[in-house]
Amino acid sequence: MIDETLMNFEERSAYKLRSLYKKYGYLPYEMGKFEEYELYIRNKDFLVSDRVITFNDTNGKLMALKPDVTLSIIKNGEDTKGVKQKVFYNENVYRVSESTHRFKEIMQTGLECIGDIDIYDIYEVISLAAESLSNLSNNFCIEISNLDLVSSVIKSVCEDPQFVSKVIYCISEKNTHDLKRVCEEYSVNDADYTKISSLISVYGERKNVISKLNEIFTLPELERMAILSEMLENSLFSDKIRFDFSVVNDMNYYNGFVYRGFVDGVCCGVLAGGQYDNMMKKMNRTSGAVGFAIYLDRIEDLYRENDKFDVDYLLLYDEHTDLVKISSQVSKLIASGLSVSAQKSVPEKLRYKNIIDLRKKD
Numbered sequence: 001m002i003d004e005t006l007m008n009f010e011e012r013s014a015y016k017l018r019s020l021y022k023k024y025g026y027l028p029y030e031m032g033k034f035e036e037y038e039l040y041i042r043n044k045d046f047l048v049s050d051r052v053i054t055f056n057d058t059n060g061k062l063m064a065l066k067p068d069v070t071l072s073i074i075k076n077g078e079d080t081k082g083v084k085q086k087v088f089y090n091e092n093v094y095r096v097s098e099s100t101h102r103f104k105e106i107m108q109t110g111l112e113c114i115g116d117i118d119i120y121d122i123y124e125v126i127s128l129a130a131e132s133l134s135n136l137s138n139n140f141c142i143e144i145s146n147l148d149l150v151s152s153v154i155k156s157v158c159e160d161p162q163f164v165s166k167v168i169y170c171i172s173e174k175n176t177h178d179l180k181r182v183c184e185e186y187s188v189n190d191a192d193y194t195k196i197s198s199l200i201s202v203y204g205e206r207k208n209v210i211s212k213l214n215e216i217f218t219l220p221e222l223e224r225m226a227i228l229s230e231m232l233e234n235s236l237f238s239d240k241i242r243f244d245f246s247v248v249n250d251m252n253y254y255n256g257f258v259y260r261g262f263v264d265g266v267c268c269g270v271l272a273g274g275q276y277d278n279m280m281k282k283m284n285r286t287s288g289a290v291g292f293a294i295y296l297d298r299i300e301d302l303y304r305e306n307d308k309f310d311v312d313y314l315l316l317y318d319e320h321t322d323l324v325k326i327s328s329q330v331s332k333l334i335a336s337g338l339s340v341s342a343q344k345s346v347p348e349k350l351r352y353k354n355i356i357d358l359r360k361k362d
Contacts, residue, residue, distance in 0.1 A: 013296055014090045016135045017109050021088040024128060026111050029087035031072050033094075037064040039071055046071065046253050046279060048295075049095045053103060065094040070291065073112050074280060079287045084115035097297060110273070110293035114280070117288040119224065122257050122275065123231040129261055129271055129292045130237040136299055139264035142237075142271070143203075143244035144228075148256050149221035150199060150245055157192040167196060172248040174200050203244040206232070210243075228257065253279040259292070263299060270298045312338040314352035316345070320360040329356065 018028070037054050044050040046068070053065040066072060069089050077085055088111035097104035111128065113121045126144065133140040154167050163186050170179040176197055183193045195216060202212045206229040213222055225243070232238050249258045254274050261271030273292025280289050313333055317326050326342060333340045341350060 013136060013294075013299075014107065014109055017132055017294070018088065018090060020131060020135065021111055021128065024086075024124065026086045026088040026113075029069075029073060029089045029112075031066070031069065031076075031089075031091065033065055033092070034063045035066050035072055035075075037062040039075060040064055040067060043071055043253075043279070043282070045250055047095075051096050051103075053094050066091075067093050067095040069093065069108060069110065070112060070276075070279075070293070071283075073114070074283050074285060074289070077114055077285070077287075079285055080115065082116050084113055084117060084121065086113050087111065104297070106295070106297045108293055109296060110291060112289060112291035114285075114289040114291075115287045117275075117290055119227055119231070122290050123228055125273070125290050125292065126228075126232065126241065126257070126259060127235045127237075129259065129273060130235060130241055132292075132294060133261050133263060133271060134237055136270075136294075137263035137265075140240060140262060142241045142259055142261045143247050144241065144257060144259040145243070145245045145247035146221050146225055146257055147249065147251055147254055147274075149217075149219060149225070150248065151251060152219055152221060153195055153199060153217065157188055157196060158186055160186065168248050168251075171196075171199050172246050174246050176200055199245040203246070204242055206241070206243050249274055251278070253282070257290070261292075261294075266298055268298060270295055308351060309353050310339075310351045311341045312353050313340040314346065314350065314355045315340055315342045316355065316357045316359055317342065318344060318359040321358045325358060329358070 037052065040047065040052050049067065052067050055063055057063045069091050073087060073089075088109070090107065090109045092105050093108045094103060094105055096102065097106065111125070113125055126142065130140075130142050133142070150168070150171065151164075154164050158164070163182070166182045167179065170176075170182060179197060179200065180193065183196065188196075198213065198216050202209055210222060210226050210229060229243075232241055235241065247258055247260045253276055255277050256275035258274030259272075260269040263270055271292055271294050273290070275288065275290045277288045280287055315326070315329060315333075330340050330342055341347075341352070343350075
């Protein structure tokens with residue numbers, strides 16, 4: 001049995017999530033640290049950060065330390081009718097940290113389901129996203145949007161790309177004031193404004209959202225949302241999964257269902273994902289795809305209090321201390337399930353709960 005107390009936060013999290021994903025038939029995906037820089041520059045808007053560490057290979061080709069895993073999985077996969085590639089990963093990526101604003105090696109965990117996907121796969125991935133967060137925090141939620149529905153509602157009013165872009169931004173910010181201003185700018189009537197503004201005002205418990213939207217729209221996307229919602233009723237964490245259309249990803253890459261996960265105590269999302277069929281098409285793939293990534297670096301501060309001590313006991317001795325007494329005391333503490341560091345002086349950065357001083361007193 002693995003002693004999880006010997007692991008740091010990232011190691012413990014990765015171990016729990018790896019065990020979870022394997023139960024559902026997801027296989028580990030491993031890759032090298034480098035990719036051709038061209039892959040990222042072509043798809044920089046898909047990345048969390050567009051700042052990438054680059055270097056010249058011995059053949060002169062510009063390479064990059066990978067800032068993302070999904071792009072590599074797409075690049076190296078194949079399209080086979082009726083088959084799904086189900087993989088999970090636990091990889092270090094290299095990008096600018098939101099906390100330090102400097103480049104950092106960050107552990108990223110996630111999974112991808114690529115291939116002939118259907119509504120069941122979307123349900124399974126969202127359920128796994130929720131169960132993943134439950135392993136990291138007792139207080140969490142997942143908010144789901146449907147980009148196809150959002151796009152359909154907006155474009156039914158006005159297809160001008162500038163209008164669509166401005167409205168989507170207002171929805172993502174839940175900003176009805178600016179939405180009203182944009183609609184007035186494009187001469188949108190009151191009835192159509194009400195339709196669009198409902199994407200801001202209607203959110204929360206899934207059945208309630210669908211019921212309210214059915215009073216406003218008649219859209220095929222609502223039927224898919226109702227099917228997904230009904231399936232999620234069987235999820236262990238159904239009450240923590242809500243509908244909220246302010247979750248808006250780049251429609252050049254994403255489509256259909258997208259979602260974001262939050263845990264109590266962290267101001268930004270710690271999980272992000274969704275369907276990215278458009279990204280697949282852009283990379284000349286014919287399959288569909290859905291997945292998510294968990295940004296463990298955004299959560300680690302919550303757990304530092306639990307790991308604030310390096311050892312339970314610091315045991316101090318000197319050249320006059322009986323060696324048998326030292327070894328006996330260390331063995332006794334370890335046998336009691338405690339950790340101990342035997343030292344001749346107090347290490348400057350060692351964090352300890354208790355101290356035992358066996359040094360000879362003058």
